[in-house]
Amino acid sequence: MTVSHVRTDRLVLRPLDLADAPRIARFAADPGVARMTSSFPLQQTVVGAEGWVLIRQALEPHRVGGEFAIDLPGEGLIGTIGAHASIGAVEIGYWIGRPWWGHGFATEALRAVTDVAKGLRHGPVVADHFADNPASGRALEKAGFVYTGEVAPRFSLARGESAPSRLMRLAA
Numbered sequence: 001m002t003v004s005h006v007r008t009d010r011l012v013l014r015p016l017d018l019a020d021a022p023r024i025a026r027f028a029a030d031p032g033v034a035r036m037t038s039s040f041p042l043q044q045t046v047v048g049a050e051g052w053v054l055i056r057q058a059l060e061p062h063r064v065g066g067e068f069a070i071d072l073p074g075e076g077l078i079g080t081i082g083a084h085a086s087i088g089a090v091e092i093g094y095w096i097g098r099p100w101w102g103h104g105f106a107t108e109a110l111r112a113v114t115d116v117a118k119g120l121r122h123g124p125v126v127a128d129h130f131a132d133n134p135a136s137g138r139a140l141e142k143a144g145f146v147y148t149g150e151v152a153p154r155f156s157l158a159r160g161e162s163a164p165s166r167l168m169r170l171a172a
């Protein structure tokens with residue numbers, strides 16, 4: 001199943017474009033964003049962000065699910081979100097640029113992508129967030145996820161090490 005565009009009340013979720021790299025680099029250069037993700041380095045550059053986009057574009061045809069730019073019409077990319085089948089589950093990952101925190105955008109994008117993820121019929125819909133990132137846990141809760149009680153180490157490129165991550169699961 002391939003979903004390329006999803007509209008919400010305020011957002012358009014659309015495929016990533018190489019032209020998004022400068023905005024991704026600007027937001028991801030913020031350690032407060034990079035350290036809360038697994039795949040951003042600590043000092044993101046435009047070239048690095050281009051590579052990040054190109055890898056995702058190359059992988060996309062071989063994965064079940066979708067990777068989206070979170071686009072605020074009139075502004076452009078404000079974050080990204082993906083939902084992909086992994087072993088026995090569908091895993092969701094996301095980030096929002098700091099200027100756009102606190103407006104409910106993560107929750108809005110999560111709710112939309114959760115619908116996509118459920119449609120994949122590939123098992124439970126899961127996400128995890130670093131234990132030192134309670135805002136992400138709160139956004140997941142608002143989108144219908146519950147804490148499973150499990151904490152597992154997840155590697156963060158920006159931290160250069162693993163950190164405890166709380167596993168969340170979409171409530172039935």
Ligand SMILES: CC(C)(COP(=O)(O)OP(=O)(O)OC[C@H]1O[C@@H](n2cnc3c(N)ncnc32)[C@H](O)[C@@H]1OP(=O)(O)O)[C@@H](O)C(=O)NCCC(=O)NCCS
Nearest residue numbers: 033036095096101102103104105106107129134135136138
């Ligand atoms: C976590 C993140 C996605 C939240 O994005 P957002 O658009 O600001 O989220 P929302 O506005 O939808 O919801 C955030 C909620 O967290 C709450 N929150 C913010 N800071 C918090 C904190 N320190 N502790 C607890 N809750 C907090 C907000 O008040 C809000 O809840 P409320 O609506 O009940 O008041 C964003 O900060 C981000 O991208 N951070 C860096 C990267 C990242 O964390 N990615 C997720 C990896 S799992």
